[in-house]
Amino acid sequence: MAKDQYNPHETEAKWQEYWKKNNVFSFDQNADKEVYSIDTPPPYASAAHLHVGHGMHYSQFEFIARFQRMLGKNVFFPMGYDDNGLPTERYVEKVHHVDKSKVSRKEFIALCLEETKKAGxxxxxxxxxxxxxxDWSLLYQTIGPRARRVAQLSFLDLHKKRYLERTDRPTMWCTFCQTTIAQADLDDLERSGTLYHVKANVKGTEEFVTFATTRPELMMACIAITVHPSDKRYEHLVGKTAVIPGSHAEVPILADEMTKMDFGSGVVYWCPFGDMNDIEFVAKHPELEVKIILNPDGTLNEFAGKYEGMTALEARKAVLSEWRAENVIEREESINQVVNVHERCKTPVEFLRQKQWQIKVLDQKDRLIAQGRKVNWYPDHMRVRYEHWVQNLKWNWGISRQRYFGVPFPVWYCDECSKVLLPDESQLPVDPREEQYPKGSCTCGSTKISPEMDVMDTWMTSSLTPEINADWGGKERKNFLPMSLRPQAHDIIRTWAFYTIVKSYFHHKRVPWNDIMISGHGLDEKGKKISKSAGNFIVAQDVIKKYSADAFRFWAAETKLGEDLRYQEKDVATGQKLLVKLYNAARFVFMQLSDFDRASKPELTTIDRWLMTKLHKLIVSSTKQWKEYDYSRPKAHTEQFFWHQFCDLYLEIVKDRFYDEKRADQKPAAQYGLYHALFSVLQLFAPIMPHITEELYHKYYWSDKKIKSVHVTSWPAADDFLVDEQAEKIGDFAVQVIEAARKYKSEKKVSLKTPVTARIVGPLQEDEWLLIVDDVKGTIKAQDIQYTFTEEIKSGPVEESFVFEIIQTS
Structure with a gap:
C-alpha cells in the first residue's frame, strides 16, 4: 500500500493501543462532571465465535457512549460477562459432550469456568x-464474588420484605435440562399433532362416553372425566364413573366449567399435569388424589405401572397400541398445535411438583406497569411490549434451578423444624453447599441442618446489573442509581428489562435507569436469523479483517433503532469507500492550508456562509437526534453533507480561489471554511467511525487543539452568528446552476473543465447574483455568463427555478 494511502488495519490497531495506554475512556471516580452511566448488557459466556449481529448490537450503544463523552460527561461504560447459569451449562455440555448428572459438581463447575474464560x-x-x-477496569462477571454478594443480598432483602415464597406446587419443568424454568423462559412452537377420540365405558352400563386427548401417554395419571355443566348431551352422566381403557382405572365423571363444549367431543380426561389447565383443575378439586407419573428426565415412573421406564413417546405408542387392540379409538383428527417449549433446548415443557423459591410478581402487575412508564423508552412503542408481557403474566417468577453452575442460595434448612436459616449480610457471599451454617444451630436447638442445593436462575443475578455496577452492599457508589441508560435487544424485554424493573422497585422503590434503548437483531442477507445450523453464520472478525472496524460500524449504523438489520456486504463496502474519501479529502484540504492562520477570522463570502449555515443546521438536527438515541439519521445526514455539500460542491467551488491569483483576497475565507467544516465533520462522524477520525484529528488538528483525542473534544455547537438564511438561499441557487452545467457537459460527453459561455434567467436580484458570480464562473469554467433577473420564476426544483442555457462551448 502506498505511503499516502489509508491503511485501516495499521491505523485501527495503532489508535486502539493509544486509547488503552492513555486511559482515554477511563471513568474518573473523582471528576466533578455529570455522570452518564450505561447498564451494559453482559453477554452470555457461551460462544466460540461471534457473528455480525453481536457486533451490530453492541456497536449501536457504543456510539452513544462516545457521543455522551463528547458532550463533556463522565461516562461510566463497563463490561460484564453473564457467565453463570443454564446458558453456560448447556454450552459446556455441548462442547465437552458431558452429562452433568454423570460427573461431580466440582468437575462440572471447573469445565464451566474454563469455557467462560475462553468466551470472555x-x-x-x-x-x-x-x-x-x-472502561475494562469496570469489568464484572455474574459468577464473580461481587455479583454473588449482590445476588444473595437481593435474596435476603426480598425475603425480609416478604416478596419471596417457597412453594411445593406444580411448576414448569424442562426434562432435557432437568430444571424448573420460568414463564419468561418459554417459546411457542407450532407443530402438527393428533387429537384422539377415545371411548370410555360408563361403569355399570352399556354406554360409552368419548373423550378427546392429544396425550395418551398420561393415561395412567387420569383422575377424572369432565363435561360442561350446560352440555345437555352429557348431563345424565354427571356423578357416574368412567372406566379408562387400557389402565381400566375408575374415575368420576364431573361437571366443570373448564370443559370446552366445542373442543373435540366436549369431554375432557384430566391427567395431571399435562398442561397449565391441569394445575388449575386440581386446585379446584382437592378431593381428587393426584398421581405424578413423570420422572424429572421425562421417563415414566413406578406409578405408570407397566409403562415404567418408558419415555413419553414410547409410552404414547404403547398406549395407542392397546387402545387400538381394544377398538376404543373412534377417530384420529390431525390438528395444528402451539406448545410451550424451553427456549434453550426447544424441549416441550412438562409440569412437576418441585420445591422452589418464587418472587411474587402477580399481585404487583399494576405497580410494575406504572414503574415501566417512568422510564423513557426508545423507540417509545417498545414500552407496549413490556406492558403486554406484564399484563399476561400467569406465574410468579420462579428462581430455583436444579443445576450446578450458578449463584448458590444463601439458605440452610433445619431438619427438625424446617425453619429457613439465613446468614447475616456481612457474611456474604456464602456457599451453603460447601459451608456450614455460620450460627451452628437453629433457634429450636437442633444442629441437624441441610443446605439448599439449588442455584439461582441466571436472571436473578442479571436483573441486578445496576446494583452490581453500583457495588450495592459493598463500597457503594453514592448517588449512582438510577443509571442513565439500559441498552438491550427487543427479545429480552420480557426477561432482562422486566426483571430489572422488578428488582429495582422491590429493593429501592425506583426505576433502575432513566432511559432504555431497544435494538433489533442482525440478520443474514435474506432476513433470516443467523445461526451455525442454518449455514449463514457470518463471523464478525472476518468482516473486520476484510474491510475495517470503522466500515463494520458504518454498517451497524444503517438501521433505525429497534429495527432488525440485514447484513449486506455492499453496505460495509460503502463504509470503506467513505473512509478512503474522508482520508483523501482531508489530505487535499490541508494541502491548501499550509499558510492558513488558524486564529484568523476572515470575512466570509456568501458561499462560505452558505456552507456554514448548512453545517450548523446539520449540527443542530444531529445533536437533537443523538440525544434521542437516533444514530442512523445523523450518520446519513453527515454522510450526505460530506459527500455532496462539502466535497462535490464547496471543495470544487473554492479551488478557483487557490488557483486564480485575482481571487487571492478570498483565499483566507475558503481556508477558514475548509478548516472548520472538516473538523466538525470529523467530530460528527467520530462516534460511528472512531479510528479514521482519530487519525485525521492527530494528523491535522492536534497541534492546534492540544486535546489528547478527538473523542474527548467538545461536541460541535451550532453558532447562530454563522447562520445566514439569505446566504443559504443564494448559495442554493449557485448549486443549481453548477449542477445544471455539470449535467449538460455530461450529456454532451465533454470534460467538466471545458470552457463555456452561458445564459441564465433566475430569481436572484442583480446584487445577489454578483455575490456568487465569480464562484459559479470559476466552478463551471464559464468565460462569460449573461444573467437576467425575473420575478416569474420562484425558488423550487432545478427545472422550475431558472432558465439555464449553454450558448457556446470552447
Whole structure:
C-alpha cells in the first residue's frame, strides 16, 4: 500500500493501543462532571465465535457512549460477562459432550469456568477490534464474588420484605435440562399433532362416553372425566364413573366449567399435569388424589405401572397400541398445535411438583406497569411490549434451578423444624453447599441442618446489573442509581428489562435507569436469523479483517433503532469507500492550508456562509437526534453533507480561489471554511467511525487543539452568528446552476473543465447574483455568463427555478 494511502488495519490497531495506554475512556471516580452511566448488557459466556449481529448490537450503544463523552460527561461504560447459569451449562455440555448428572459438581463447575474464560476473551477481542470505548477496569462477571454478594443480598432483602415464597406446587419443568424454568423462559412452537377420540365405558352400563386427548401417554395419571355443566348431551352422566381403557382405572365423571363444549367431543380426561389447565383443575378439586407419573428426565415412573421406564413417546405408542387392540379409538383428527417449549433446548415443557423459591410478581402487575412508564423508552412503542408481557403474566417468577453452575442460595434448612436459616449480610457471599451454617444451630436447638442445593436462575443475578455496577452492599457508589441508560435487544424485554424493573422497585422503590434503548437483531442477507445450523453464520472478525472496524460500524449504523438489520456486504463496502474519501479529502484540504492562520477570522463570502449555515443546521438536527438515541439519521445526514455539500460542491467551488491569483483576497475565507467544516465533520462522524477520525484529528488538528483525542473534544455547537438564511438561499441557487452545467457537459460527453459561455434567467436580484458570480464562473469554467433577473420564476426544483442555457462551448 502506498505511503499516502489509508491503511485501516495499521491505523485501527495503532489508535486502539493509544486509547488503552492513555486511559482515554477511563471513568474518573473523582471528576466533578455529570455522570452518564450505561447498564451494559453482559453477554452470555457461551460462544466460540461471534457473528455480525453481536457486533451490530453492541456497536449501536457504543456510539452513544462516545457521543455522551463528547458532550463533556463522565461516562461510566463497563463490561460484564453473564457467565453463570443454564446458558453456560448447556454450552459446556455441548462442547465437552458431558452429562452433568454423570460427573461431580466440582468437575462440572471447573469445565464451566474454563469455557467462560475462553468466551470472555472472544468478546474482549471483538470489542477491542471494533474500537469500543469500554472502561475494562469496570469489568464484572455474574459468577464473580461481587455479583454473588449482590445476588444473595437481593435474596435476603426480598425475603425480609416478604416478596419471596417457597412453594411445593406444580411448576414448569424442562426434562432435557432437568430444571424448573420460568414463564419468561418459554417459546411457542407450532407443530402438527393428533387429537384422539377415545371411548370410555360408563361403569355399570352399556354406554360409552368419548373423550378427546392429544396425550395418551398420561393415561395412567387420569383422575377424572369432565363435561360442561350446560352440555345437555352429557348431563345424565354427571356423578357416574368412567372406566379408562387400557389402565381400566375408575374415575368420576364431573361437571366443570373448564370443559370446552366445542373442543373435540366436549369431554375432557384430566391427567395431571399435562398442561397449565391441569394445575388449575386440581386446585379446584382437592378431593381428587393426584398421581405424578413423570420422572424429572421425562421417563415414566413406578406409578405408570407397566409403562415404567418408558419415555413419553414410547409410552404414547404403547398406549395407542392397546387402545387400538381394544377398538376404543373412534377417530384420529390431525390438528395444528402451539406448545410451550424451553427456549434453550426447544424441549416441550412438562409440569412437576418441585420445591422452589418464587418472587411474587402477580399481585404487583399494576405497580410494575406504572414503574415501566417512568422510564423513557426508545423507540417509545417498545414500552407496549413490556406492558403486554406484564399484563399476561400467569406465574410468579420462579428462581430455583436444579443445576450446578450458578449463584448458590444463601439458605440452610433445619431438619427438625424446617425453619429457613439465613446468614447475616456481612457474611456474604456464602456457599451453603460447601459451608456450614455460620450460627451452628437453629433457634429450636437442633444442629441437624441441610443446605439448599439449588442455584439461582441466571436472571436473578442479571436483573441486578445496576446494583452490581453500583457495588450495592459493598463500597457503594453514592448517588449512582438510577443509571442513565439500559441498552438491550427487543427479545429480552420480557426477561432482562422486566426483571430489572422488578428488582429495582422491590429493593429501592425506583426505576433502575432513566432511559432504555431497544435494538433489533442482525440478520443474514435474506432476513433470516443467523445461526451455525442454518449455514449463514457470518463471523464478525472476518468482516473486520476484510474491510475495517470503522466500515463494520458504518454498517451497524444503517438501521433505525429497534429495527432488525440485514447484513449486506455492499453496505460495509460503502463504509470503506467513505473512509478512503474522508482520508483523501482531508489530505487535499490541508494541502491548501499550509499558510492558513488558524486564529484568523476572515470575512466570509456568501458561499462560505452558505456552507456554514448548512453545517450548523446539520449540527443542530444531529445533536437533537443523538440525544434521542437516533444514530442512523445523523450518520446519513453527515454522510450526505460530506459527500455532496462539502466535497462535490464547496471543495470544487473554492479551488478557483487557490488557483486564480485575482481571487487571492478570498483565499483566507475558503481556508477558514475548509478548516472548520472538516473538523466538525470529523467530530460528527467520530462516534460511528472512531479510528479514521482519530487519525485525521492527530494528523491535522492536534497541534492546534492540544486535546489528547478527538473523542474527548467538545461536541460541535451550532453558532447562530454563522447562520445566514439569505446566504443559504443564494448559495442554493449557485448549486443549481453548477449542477445544471455539470449535467449538460455530461450529456454532451465533454470534460467538466471545458470552457463555456452561458445564459441564465433566475430569481436572484442583480446584487445577489454578483455575490456568487465569480464562484459559479470559476466552478463551471464559464468565460462569460449573461444573467437576467425575473420575478416569474420562484425558488423550487432545478427545472422550475431558472432558465439555464449553454450558448457556446470552447
Amino acid at each position: 476473551k472472544n468478546y474482549y477481542d471483538l470489542f477491542t477490534q471494533l474500537g469500543f470505548s469500554i
